[in-house]
Amino acid sequence: MNVTLNGEKREIRTGKTLADIVMNFNPSNKRIAVLLNDDLIPKGNQAGYILKKDDRVEILTFAGGG
Amino acid sequence: MELNAMQRERYARHLSLPEIGEKGQKKLRKSRVLIIGTGGLGSPAAYYLAAAGISTLGLLDSDVVELSNLQRQIIHFTADLGRRKTLSAEEKLKALNPDVRIKTYSLRLTSKNAQAILRDFDFVIDATDNFSSKLVIANACHAAKKPYSHAGILRFFGQTMTVIPGQTACYRCVFESPPKDPSVPQGPLGAVPGIIGSIQAVEAIKYLLHLGDLLTNRLLTVDALTMRFREVPVKQNPHCKLCGRMPI
Secondary structure (H helix, E strand, O other), X not given: OEEEEOOEEEEOOOOOEHHHHHHHHOOOOOOEEEEXXXXXXXXXXXXXXXXXXXXXXXEEEOOOEO | OOOOHHHHHHOHHHHOOOOOXXXXXXXXXXXEEEEEOXXXXXXXXXXXXXXXXXXXXXXXXXOEOOHHHOOOOOOOOHHHOOOEHHHHXXXXXXXXXXXXXXXXXXXXXXXXXXXXXXXXXXXXXXXOOOHHHHHHHHHHHHHXXXXXXXXXXXXXXXXXXXXXXXXXXXXXXXXXXXXXXXXXXXXXXXXXXXXXXXXXXHHHHHHHHOOOOOOOOEEEEEEOOOOEEEEEEOOOOOOOOOOOOOOO
């Protein structure tokens, strides 16, 4: 099954949750914001969402420098 | 106020753009922009806005120039070490364009002083280097209904987004609260804030002159290592603690 992660197509196994893909990308799940199909998903709700085909996930990094 | 002969020559390239022209240039001569932070992002933003002939530039920064700043904060020179950044920046901008009025604020923006400062400006550039200041700016601009350009830098990475309070997604619609344990700052590569700060100056001018499409409801991310620019759609979050209709 294909989903889009940060603009790139990714093949994932059926049944994976949003938390799984976030954990894979950033194991600490810190200093990031997660958008699913443009909606912000709080950390506590990420494990309860099973990814669907063609979901778009954006993992945004907190960039505080200037 | 009419443009004099010197100003016609100075701004000739703006005057030659039908989208700006004399009307737009005169509008810039009546516009006021506050730049919060005169570092990596603030340096290019301030240079381009001063060169563009903005009427009044506010420069807010509580720091003094340190040697490690000079790798990226191009408005400050070696001879400025130890000087207040606001005064160092003011001197360069006045030398670049004596038409521009500079107001300096050598202090930190706080929730207490923000409203009195923001009142005098049409657009705000968040060129700060820490999350707590970015939060203060987002909150204060929301309360004062002042449009602003957010930006942040990390290593080889930068991001920016323009916010029209009450109308478009705000910083906190995406980044709800600052991280509890901010990472130790690494970098950045000096030219990365140069790219992003320049975009912030473009957004300020576009807002002031009602030009084109603002960078609203989308976060522009730049990864300098791959040199990929990406737009991430963001929308007003109904649960946003700042602007949401149903804040959590």
